[in-house]
Amino acid sequence: MSTIISTTGLTKLYGRKPALVDVNLEVPTGVVFGYLGPNGAGKTTTIRLLVGLMRPTRGSATIGGADIVRARSAAQRHIGYLPGEFVGYPDLTAEQYLRYLANLRGGVDDKVRRRLIERLGLDPTVRIGAMSHGNRQKVGIVQAFMSEPDLLVLDEPTSGLDPLVQREFHTLIHEAKSAGSTVFLSSHVLSEVQEVADMVGILRQGRLVEVRAIDELTARPLRHIDLVFAGAAPDLDRLRHINGVRSVHHNTKGVHVELEGSTAALLRAVAPFEVIDIVSHEPDLEDIFLNYYG
Numbered sequence: 001m002s003t004i005i006s007t008t009g010l011t012k013l014y015g016r017k018p019a020l021v022d023v024n025l026e027v028p029t030g031v032v033f034g035y036l037g038p039n040g041a042g043k044t045t046t047i048r049l050l051v052g053l054m055r056p057t058r059g060s061a062t063i064g065g066a067d068i069v070r071a072r073s074a075a076q077r078h079i080g081y082l083p084g085e086f087v088g089y090p091d092l093t094a095e096q097y098l099r100y101l102a103n104l105r106g107g108v109d110d111k112v113r114r115r116l117i118e119r120l121g122l123d124p125t126v127r128i129g130a131m132s133h134g135n136r137q138k139v140g141i142v143q144a145f146m147s148e149p150d151l152l153v154l155d156e157p158t159s160g161l162d163p164l165v166q167r168e169f170h171t172l173i174h175e176a177k178s179a180g181s182t183v184f185l186s187s188h189v190l191s192e193v194q195e196v197a198d199m200v201g202i203l204r205q206g207r208l209v210e211v212r213a214i215d216e217l218t219a220r221p222l223r224h225i226d227l228v229f230a231g232a233a234p235d236l237d238r239l240r241h242i243n244g245v246r247s248v249h250h251n252t253k254g255v256h257v258e259l260e261g262s263t264a265a266l267l268r269a270v271a272p273f274e275v276i277d278i279v280s281h282e283p284d285l286e287d288i289f290l291n292y293y294g
């Protein structure tokens, strides 16, 4: 599998303050990569380095084999970029702005641009400066996607979008992937990342602490089980000593158990009590994410 983004020891200091430290990352061509981390972890810093808006303090990176510093223009040619706070040109209408960019970049299919505007429900006749945050974000999405780039780099792309537009946006991501593009997106919305991404990278205080396929991350054998009893619940201390049980506590409905492995012993232990409901869920990205930040 080829690699579209490759970083080696990528580091950025603001003054003396490290924002990104020794990041080694390989993003395979054709995947949707979710870049996660709490506020201030260094996501935007990474993205601004990759798209050539800043230079690294140390280390290096390539996009499609082109070095982000030495071959900046060649690296940028692969990229469609949506900044975290997209502003555009406030005095132009969306139509004027998008046409201007399309002419500047060249190679933008007019039909693709118009279709994106239509699908996102954007009114292209409105001045960007007079738009709501969500509508301005749509202009940002159109300009990132309209050149059908090899690599979409999207910083918090769904911020401000309503749920219907978010859904359309997810379809755009799936389509871009099917057409062979790679998508690198940062997000705080874990359910969204779980829905669209194939892989995630987790940043913590400027360091990359995990890179994994989503399936691998969520396939950990830890399960959450909610048990609801008609009458008295069993003694929690007894449940705690059952094989595989990691934790037990009361919640609003009954008893919540975290369990690794088979449920057989737990079910035997609760069978003498009148169980009226059992709900078992796999850990989602949110549980995993919270585990990293504890």
Ligand code: ATP
Residues within 6 Å of the ligand: 014, 017, 018, 019, 037, 038, 039, 040, 041, 042, 043, 044, 045, 046
């Ligand atoms: P968020 O989720 O809040 O957008 P982030 O993960 O994108 O956060 P960055 O914006 O990359 O984080 O910031 C990483 C660190 O670098 C933070 O501590 C931030 O305060 C600091 N930082 C970012 N930009 C600058 C700057 N221009 N000058 C000084 N420090 C900065």
